Amino acid sequence: MTTNAIDTNPTLLGVSSGAIDSIPSLATLRDETFRHLQEVGFPGPKNEEYKYTPLTRALEKLSLDDQEGTGTVNLADYAIPDLDATVVAFVNEKxxxxxxxxxxxxxxxxxxxxxxxxxxxxxAKIVDAQSDAFVAWNTLAWTYGFYIEVPAGKTLTKPLVILHVSDGAVRKAARNLIVVGRNAQCTVIQMFASTGKGASYVNVVTEGFVxxxxRLDLYAIQADMPGQIQFNQTRVLQKDNSRVNSYAFTxxxxxxxxxxxxxLDGQGCESHMYGLYLLNGDTHADNHTVVDHIKPNSFxxxxYKGIMDDTSRGVFNGKIYVRPNAQKTNAFQSNRNILLSTDAKVNTKPQLEIWADDVKCSHGCTTGQIDEDALFYLMARGIPRSTARxxxxxxxxxxxxxxxxxxxxxxxxxxxVSQRLQRNDF
Amino acid sequence: MLSIKNLCAKIGDNQILNGIDLEVKPGEIHAIMGPNGSGKSTLASVLAGREEFEVTDGSVEFLGKDLLAMSPDERAREGIFMAFQYPVEIPGVSTVNFMKTAVNQVRTHRGLPALDAVSFLSLMKEKMKLVDIDQSLLNRSLNEGFSGGEKKRNEIFQLAMLDPRLAILDETDSGLDIDALRIVADGVNKLMTKDKSIIVVTHYQRLLEYIVPDFVHVLYKGKIVKSGGKELALELEAKGYDWVKDSVAA
Structure with missing residues (x-):
């Protein structure tokens, strides 16, 4: 292992101080991942998976020098009212x-x-460290995050909230592993927020075994300030008759x-994925999702829905795989978008790959503008344009x-969401 | 109440209204009839403030104010209500939900206090009876999956809720069977008072048996070519619109 490589390759920044360095049993994984990352580097503009999302370029341009942290993060600002939850909060990596x-x-x-x-x-078995360069970087660089285990039969009544706050210029990586035992249930809510308008970068990988x-309910509520770059990868492995609900609000x-x-590595699984991206300014949000039906009889x-204003851009890519063995699969996907300005954009791409022959699958995507007839109808009842909209x-x-x-x-x-939508500048 | 003078309007390059003059006084019911394409619905749309139509000439005064200078929502708050020929479907917005906003917008404009949830509900219950509409329908997404009759009853329900000074019924009878027509017309008649007016836009005489007009105007090629009492509607029904067309040509 040479640390020189880190100095000369800005994209490898931070990988020499990851938590993985302190775990001897993971030394091989670390070395292999490091070599892999050095070899492949970060995805360039020609990489199909990052075609519309130049994350590498954004990171190269990332200047972390221009912003001091406030040092005074008030956690109450980020609380969800009336939610009886167990909250763990990180300000930067602490x-x-x-x-x-x-x-x-x-x-x-x-x-x-x-x-x-x-x-x-x-x-690193649910998410292959070499499956994606940013996952590889995370594997090497993560410094905080949780191991969460819900023992068999246990139902967690209180959701667990993990709050990630970026205060000032920071580059950080977090890693979570959630193991939900047989007949157990839990809800994990990850919230992302930042304090200033300057640049920062957070890379989070969450692995789940259900x-x-x-049953596992997973939430990502991403409410960052306009300078924040976020890479968030979640991969969950489901066994027989398990249920996963995923919610992503950007x-x-x-x-x-x-x-x-x-x-879905089991029969009788049920998986729901909901997403909403509400974008304005020059925010760019990209949701890449994969549902992999490995075994029969799952659903x-x-x-995913998106509203884009100003010069913002949304990207949706939804893959559904139905493996040869996964007969009687029911898989549905829908992505719908509204563009509010002529400069806003969305790229949406459903991708179905079906190798089984007795399945029910559908997908659809739409992109449109606000319905002027509906707008007129509401206005004709006395409701002002901005409220009707x-x-x-x-x-x-x-x-x-x-x-x-x-x-x-x-x-x-x-x-x-409704406050955001009622603001006239949205 | 409403004073239309030499109103001309076009959509795109298509001139549709060619100088309409109409005077509507409080307590009057006016029927606008005419063959397809004569400009009936355009007139209704222009009065409601649809932006696709460009007013090229003329003026419209409503209760002494320049109607054409107002946005559609201002017109509604001032007391104009249009019952749509084709009410739009709006997924995710229930009638109850948006009516709460609309009623309070109108009330605030009239200097009345906003209704709280309880008073709103009792007002709603009262008006629901008027058009025999079920609350479950009003809790559903607006007009989504409604039958033709349900949509039109919902329009009249909204009319009742908003209590306008001038109601414009744009082909409210289209798509209604005779029972639904009677319910809708009864609702409208119950709402009519001396200080209110109605403009009924219709192709057929049928609705006018139930909502009896004081005046009937025949629109043809964007102009009112004939005006008369309610008997004019019967004459039209008997002789057809060709009779009007011929008399204009002659």
Whole structure:
């Protein structure tokens, strides 16, 4: 291992101080990942997976020198009202809350867990470290994040909220591993926020293992300031009769790339993926999703919606794989977009690859403008244009919010989204 | 109430209204009839403020104010209501939901306090009876999956809720069977008072058996070519529009 390579290659910044360095049992993985990353580098503009999202270029241009942190982050600013939750908060890489003590649940820093051998069977096995350069970088560079284990049969009544706050210019990587045992249930909400308008970068990888008949609800609420670059990869492996609900709400940031992959490695699985990206300014948000039906008799449903204003840009890529063995699969996907300005853009691409012959699959994508007839109708009833417009946009976006299973989270999102839509500058 | 003078309007390069003059006083019901393409619905749309139509000449005064200078929502708050010929479907917006906003916008404009949830609900219950409409329908996405009759009853329900000074019914009878027509017409008649006016735009005489007009105007090629009392509608029904066309040509 040479550290010189790190100095000469800006894209490898930070990889020499990752937590993985301290875990001897992962030394081989570390070395192989490092060599791989050096070899492949970060994806350039010709890489199909990053065609519309020049993350590498954004990172190369990233200047982290121009912003001091406020040093005074008020966690109450980020609370979800009325939500009885266990909250752990990180300001930059530092945990500023005590570790939760929830009966029967194991939550500990991933570094500590892996050192004890916990989660070692799943770490970097659900997400292949070489599957993506940013995942490789994360594998080498992560310094914080959790190992969360819900033992068999345990239902976690309180959701676990992981709050990631970027205060000032920061480059950070977080890694989570969530293991939900048989017949167990839990909800994990990751919230992302930042304090200033300057640049920062967060790279988060979350791996999930959902055992038989278990359920995991995963939320990502991305409400960053306009300088933040975020790479967020989540991959969950599902066993028989398990259920996963994923919610991704992208409300801000400079450049957000979400990779979400669900591997349905069991029969009778149910998977729901909801996403909403509400973009203005020059925010760029890219959702790449994969649903991989590996075994028969499972169901997946995906609904992503986007509203783009100003010069913002949305990207959606939804892959559905139905493997030869996965007969009787039901897989549905829908991506719908509204463009509010002539300079806003969206690139949407559904991709279905079906090798089984007895399946029900559908996909659809639409991109349109606000319905002028509907707008006129509401105005003809005395409702001012801006209010009518906000009502119509909320009606469009609301379908993803209505799908949220926790009422306080639903209300929180409904309020945030409708406030945004009612602002005339949106 | 409403004073239309030499109103001309076009859509794109297509001149549709060619100088309409119409005077509507409080308490009057006017029927605008005419063959297809004569400009009936355009007139209704221009009065409601549809932006696709460009007014090229003329003026419209409503309660002493320049109607054409107002946006569609201002017109509605001032007291104009148009019942749409083709009510739009709006997924995700329920009638109850948007009516709450609309009623309070109108009330605020009239200097009345906004209704709280309870008063709104009781007002709604009262008006629902008027057009025999079910609350479950009003809780659903606006007009989505409604039958033709349900859509038109919903229009009249909204008319009742907003209590306008001038109602414009644009082909409200189209797509209605006779029972639905009677319900809709009864609703409108119950809402009519001495200080209100109605303009009924219709192709057929049928609706006018139930909403009896004081005046009937025949529109042809964007102009009012004949005006009379309610008997004019019967004459039209008997003789057809060719009779008007011929008399204009002659």
């Amino acid at each position: 945990c500023v809350t005590s570790l939760p003590e929830t009966e029967g649940l194991i939550v500990k820093p991933l570094q500590e867990a892996l050192s004890e051998g916990k989660g070692i069977n799943h770490f 055992d038989e008949n278990a 409300l801000g940031g400079k450049l957000v790339r979400n990779n979400l992959a669900l591997a 997946s449903n995906e609904l 906000a009502m119509l946009l909320y009606a469009f976006a609301g379908e993803t919010i209505d799908a949220v299973s926790l009422p306080p989270v639903q209300q929180y999102l409904a309020q945030r």
